[in-house]
Amino acid sequence: MAKRSTKSPFHKKLVNAIQNQVRVVREINTKYAAPRIKMTKWVSIALLGIRIYLIVLVIILVYKFITLVI
């Protein structure tokens, strides 16, 4: 005897919507996987600079958060 599904139509729709969005994110990741810009010396230096800047900023924010909590 076939089992009757306990999932409501809303639940199914929600799961479908989430699955669709996951699929779209994967498509975006595939579409933009290779950066179009040529990685010259200056581009690499600029991107490295932003990475370092962001890492330092995050460290400062985490430090502030910890000192605030403690």
Place this chain on the structure above:
Amino acid sequence: MKEGIGLRARFFYRYRRFIKTLKIYLMIAGPGIIVMVADNDAGGITTYTVTGSKFGYDLIWFLILLGPIAYIVQEMTVRLGAVTKRGHAEAIFDAFGTFWGWFSLGDLLLVNWLTLITEFIGMTAALSIFGIQPFITVIIVLVLLIVMILQGRYWTWEKIVLLFCVLNLIYIPAAFLVNPSWSSVLGNGLIPHLPGGAFRGELFFFLMANIGTTIAPWMVFFQQSSVVDKGMKEKDIPWGKFDTMVGAAFTVIVAIFCIVVTGTVLYGTNIESAAQAARSLIPINQYAGVFLAIGLFDAGLLGAVCISLVSSWAFGEVWGWAHSLNNRIREAPWFYFLYIIILVSAGIVVLIPGAPLVLITLFVQVIAVTLLPAALVFLILLLNNEEIMGKYKNTKLQNILSTIIVVFIVTLSTFYCLSVIFPQYFT
């Protein structure tokens, strides 16, 4: 006799040419003026009013310098949008890959949402001066902003927003109402100098705050998406630049007159917000105080109009949804859904009793600084790519100027962010 006819003909020809040029400009005008005037949002107006009350007219020269800075940055977005026909979010994904793309998109959504909350704070504070309850203000604003975009035409939306931009000029009559000494305004305001003759911690804080209001990450994303949505082409770039120049002049004028109002009447008083300035001004000069409150509401509204749209445009570009104001709801449901969700959720936060609004206002400045350097550096890198920009890429002079400006803005914004996190080291 013949000479008279010739003169009249020449005058008539010039007049016709002027009218034709004006018509072309009015068709192209919009993104530059809107982004620059919306730059004077609720946070911006607060910064100017507090600056005026602390330093009088002494920092007007500094605001004049910020006009060209804003123009040089925003002009690049006009070229990038007109040439690539892509918004900034999509351009970052395409050029720098998914890591920087997701980072920019996520950060943009967060910082825009938080900024939107500060716009609602400004608007509710402004209308509370007239005895209007915050929840009524939020409902009025939500209805107005939703109706504005649901009419289904970019052109109509843009012209309505331009009307709100004109209302931003209310600070000019307000300044005349308080009878400032114009010789002092010109004498103290236009000659570059440091108030008090020395560089102090408080002065540094206000210089940083004024720069922080000049270029915000959402402005880069907004103008580029707006140029694309309007359908501007390469041939429209000179008009787009002129539009941005007019907008930059507009924003500096509004900032100056705002400072003149508080610098004249409230100089030396302890003012912490634009709403407080308006309340303090009403007993002294009722009309000027009311104009200040109306200006604050309008500034918040303009900020909310632009910022809520930026996130929807950015997501639409990357997700591949239809994302134009020319689309009907049926054609672009996700674009409008996101716009409404962002707007409504930010409005609700302001109405939550005990919501940490002061913390949010401070947090905005910190989060904005995480996105600003990346957005500006990406802009310069994109504008230097010949494959993307062709003959519209940056010239050597543009590169020198934009690099100096970006380093200047990023450095001072970072210090401003640090002064918010560690105020004890900046007093």
